[in-house]
Structure formats: C-alpha cells, structure tokens
Amino acid sequence: MNYQHKIGCSLENLKGIRDFIRKSLRGHVTSDVVLNEIILALDEMCSNLMIHAHHCNPDHFLELSIDVPKKGQLIFEISDDGEMFDINQFSEPTLDNLVHEKRKGGLGIRLVKSIMDDVQYITRNGKFVCRLSKQLK
Amino acid sequence: MVHIKRLQEEGIEILAIVGEIDASSSIELDLAIAKSVGEGFTKILVDCSALEYISSAGLGVFMSYIEEFKDKKITMVLYGMKEKVINTFQILGLANLLQIQPTKQDAKKKLNELSA
DSSP states (O other): OEEEEEEESOGGGHHHHHHHHHHHHTTTOOOHHHHHHHHHHHHHHHHHIIIIITTTOTTSEEEEEEEEEETTEEEEEEEESSOOOOGGGSOOOOHHHHHHTTOSOSOHHHHHHHHOSEEEEEEETTEEEEEEEEEOO | OEEEEEEEETTEEEEEEEEEEOTTTHHHHHHHHHHHHHTTOOEEEEEEEEEEEEOHHHHHHHHHTHHHHHHHTOEEEEEOOOHHHHHHHHHTTGGGTSEEESSHHHHHHHHHHHHO
C-alpha cells in the first residue's frame, strides 16, 4: 500500500499532515500510542524542513509518502527540492543544557531518533529524499 | 488548533489546554504561561485532559520555564494526560523534569506539597 501527500511549507499545514498519516495508517497500526509516536516523528521532520530549509514559504512544497511493503513494516519518505537538512549531522543538546539555557528548540530530533528505527538520506531525480523506517513490534 | 482557558480556584491559576499543540500553535501556550506569571500567580495547574497532541515545540515551552520557575519560586503541576500524550513526555524523559499527576486532586496535593 502506498499513500502520498503534497504539502506547502507553512506550519499551518502540519495538522493536515497529521490527519493524512492518521488516515493512511488506519488498519496498519492498531496501537493509539504507537500511531501517535509515528505522527509525532513525521510532524517533527516536516516542521524542521519547513522552518530550516524553506523558511516557512508556502510556495515551496514537500512530498510525504507512506509505504507499507508488508505487515508491520512502515517506510516513510519526505521528498524535498530545498536544502538538505540532515538530522544525523546535528548533535542533540542534553536535557540539562536545554533547561539551563531556557531553549525551546532541540527536542524534535531526539524524538525522531527515539521513535524511528532508521533515518537515511538519498538523492532521487535531483530531489533530496529523507527515508525513515519503522518496524512494528 | 489549540484553545487555552484560564480560570482561578483558591488562588491557583488553572490553564486548561484544549486541542493540539504543534510548531504553529505552541506560542499560545507560551503566551498563556507568561500571562499567568506576569499576573503574579505562583501556583499553576495545567489541565491536559483535553490535550490531544503535543509536539516538541510544546514540550520546549514547558522546559523553557523550569529555571525561571525555580528562581521565582513558582510551582506548576500538569495533570489529566491521555496515555498517548504522556508517552510523548516519557520518550524524552521529561516526566522526571516536570511535575505530572494523573488527576486534578493529585495535582493539587502535589502543588501544595511543593509550595509548602
């Protein structure tokens, strides 16, 4: 099964992304908690790209696809023709540092890495593609 | 997306969050907490029973007040979270840094213990 969604880079569209993921994964993910984790990780990835690679320009677009090649195996791809924003290149701040510096950002990447099994970056047809995978237990 | 109701009970400020907090709406939470602090409340309860979703932007708002609350002797207790919402706090270990209680009654008790 494959599901696709094209999104303008406005933070107002994050709700639409969450609704799309919820609808697509209905029947594939039975646990409400696990479904929420997956939605959270993809919301974080998309909002990071919108903010850091596209400066929230609604005329720029991301494409999210969800593939369920077999039961329990989920592959998510976010295609983007903006700058590469590779979360593997970012060092995560410690919680102590975040609290001490009163920073509001820096938690999203940690969430994505905790929730997804793997995050890879590839180039396809001149576009950057971030591929995230999750094996349901 | 999100609506935050403010009400007062026995000198305690209660912020009731209704809806979803993400990168586009976390500013609402930040403004509501800042307003409570600005008006001089030192006991804050956050009713999360109608909070359906929170992303890192919302978690970051709560985190950013930890030091300030310590300095100003303000206590804040969150309560009533759905399982999927509390799980988001637990993934990052924030449940140990913030005060989270199951019910309003528990939250009030904890607030009074911490303020004593």
